[in-house]
Amino acid sequence: MNLKNLDCQSLEDFSEPLSTMQAAAKTICLGLKGDQAAWEKGASALGAMPLPPSDCWSVAAYEVLGKVAAVRRQKPDALVELAPRPGTACPPELQGLEDDEGSPPFLVCPGHAIVLVGNVTGLPAGTVRSVKVGTTTAPVQQRQSSTNNDYPLEFYFLAPPLSAGDPTTANVSIADADWVVRGTASFEYAADQSTCPPTPGAVP
Numbered sequence: 001m002n003l004k005n006l007d008c009q010s011l012e013d014f015s016e017p018l019s020t021m022q023a024a025a026k027t028i029c030l031g032l033k034g035d036q037a038a039w040e041k042g043a044s045a046l047g048a049m050p051l052p053p054s055d056c057w058s059v060a061a062y063e064v065l066g067k068v069a070a071v072r073r074q075k076p077d078a079l080v081e082l083a084p085r086p087g088t089a090c091p092p093e094l095q096g097l098e099d100d101e102g103s104p105p106f107l108v109c110p111g112h113a114i115v116l117v118g119n120v121t122g123l124p125a126g127t128v129r130s131v132k133v134g135t136t137t138a139p140v141q142q143r144q145s146s147t148n149n150d151y152p153l154e155f156y157f158l159a160p161p162l163s164a165g166d167p168t169t170a171n172v173s174i175a176d177a178d179w180v181v182r183g184t185a186s187f188e189y190a191a192d193q194s195t196c197p198p199t200p201g202a203v204p
Contacts, residue, residue: 006033010125012144012153018045021058021065022153028065043069056090057122087179092120094174094183105187108170109196110161115154116140120174120181127178128155134170136160162189 008029018024024045031039046065052058095118099105105114120128128140138157145154162168168189174181190196 008033018042019049021049021052021061024049025061032068039072043072056119060089088123090119090122092123092177092179092181093118094120094172094181094185097172097185097187105159107190108159108187109190109193110159111197112159113156114159114172114187115145115156117185118183120177120183121154123155123177123179123181125153128174128181129176130174131157132171132173132175133157133160134166135163137175159187159189162193 006029008026011026011029012022013026014023018027018041024042027038028042028046031042046062046069049062052062094116097105098115098117099108100113100115105112108114116128116131125142130137130139138160140155140157142153142155159170162170168191169186170189171184171186173184
């Protein structure tokens, strides 16, 4: 979740119940900007949430916003300002890759979507722009996740074509992002690329 500058309109809408920090982010953001009804709903959701078990970003947000909620309960008229700190609350890291089904990518064809795994996914939209795939650079996009409850939004890229002579094992690392992202991962291309469907826009 990204509450920097309280740009609430950039945050995703989620239907209730607001059971994760990501799902409650926009409501809490609006509350911090002065919408009392949104704050009451967000603070209530925050109070009912268990401490996130393994998601570093959500744990950091949970602890900070829990302190804000405690202050506002004691002093409802207090003005609370979130001051940005340099860097990130968690060291961003690429820890693996998944396909659309949440499994390790295997026998990949050009154009297949490959999802970045790890707390890199907790970075704000637009801050991870490309990945290095073997010797090629591929643009990174963001979408709603259908498999990950910790990170409702996920970064992904489309597998670029495999150049003649390149190994079928492709190493992936972050090429362009607002912060240094540690870690590498890999996936296997289909050895016989002639069995792959044509890439959209490719000349037969």
